[in-house]
Amino acid sequence: MSLHTEWIQFEQDGVRHRLYAARLARAKGPLPTVIVIQELWGTDAHILDLTERFAKAGYLAVAPDLFAENGERRDVLSEERIEEIKSFLDTLAPPSWHDPAAREAALEQQPAAIRERVRETFPELFASLTKLPELLETVKATVSFLSAYEWSKGQKVASVGYCMGGAMSTMLAAALPQLAGAVNYYGRMPLSKEEVAAIQCPVIGFFGEKDPKITSLVPEFAEAMEAAGKTFIYKVYEEAHHGFFNDSRGAYHVQASRDAWERTLNFFNKVLS
Structure with missing residues (x-):
């Protein structure tokens, strides 16, 4: 199955943005579109692979690079730096990721050059989780470009979004009434009553039982959506952790991923037809 893939730079309101686009090479004319919103790790190999999977399902699929500033990445958030962070964090238990003492103890076992880069990149990378409204502007600019x-x-x-991208997928539904549907994979849903009221499209979510910080918030969101007359369907997978769909990471859960993938494609087939 032959795909056409490319990185595209475009400008909206005087700001340059960057996205990865994929579509079937034999596709004819404009296609219904899936925006793939990155995890914390950026538009890495996993997100590009997902973009291509959605393209193989018959959609134009695009993944905006939320870490690009005026179309380019700063060195501190380069793909190489982030891969280095991922490799380092893989040596720690996830609860230690945000434990400065445990993290520093582990860093001391690394070569000096790696210690320096990790100490510089780690706070910059995780600060992204506090900047979702700003990053959302890039996704909204992507929608304008697609029009x-x-x-x-x-x-x-x-x-569709994963981790922080899952939260942003739901936020996008509240920000853009023209959105046809939103999928949230294990992302937070800290939306106000006003934002819930603004959602005009169906939302579907997939969560892991062993991800209580996220999953415990789901029932309240479901109640708010139901009270507002909105459509929200979700599933919590037993024995699945946060990030269960990422087949490049240790939390990957094949049964949960297989089921969520099927449900996601069925959802897009419905809302994008």
Whole structure:
């Protein structure tokens, strides 16, 4: 199955942005579009692979690079730096990621050059979790770009996000009434009553039983959506952790991922038809 893939730079309101786009090479005319919103790790190999998977399902799929500033990454958030952070964090138990003492003890076992880069990149990377409204502006600019892009013009657009991208997928539903649907994979949903009221499209979510900090928030959001007359369907997978869909990480859960993938494709087939 042949795909056409490319990195595209575009400008909205005087700001340059960057995204990865994929579509079937034999596709004809504009296509319904899936926006793939990154995890904390950025538009890494896993997110690019997911973008291509959605393209193989018959959609134009695009993944905006939320860490690009005016179309380029700063060195501190380069793909190489983030991969180095991931490799270092893989040596720690997840609860130790945000334990400065445990993290520093582990860093002392690393070569000096790695220690320096990790200490510089770690706070910059995780600070992204506090900047979701700002990062959302890049996703909204992507939607504006798609409205005029030759391969998506006039077609419906839906979103799917993972981890912080899951939260942003739900936020996008509240920000853009024209969105056809939103999928949230284990992302927070800290939306106000006003934001819930603004959601015009169906939302679906997938969560892990062993991710209580996120999953414990789901029932309250479900109640708020129901009270507002909105559509929200979700599933919590037994024995699944945060990040269960990422097949490049240790939390990958094959049964949960297989089921969530099928449900996601069925959802997009419904809302993007």
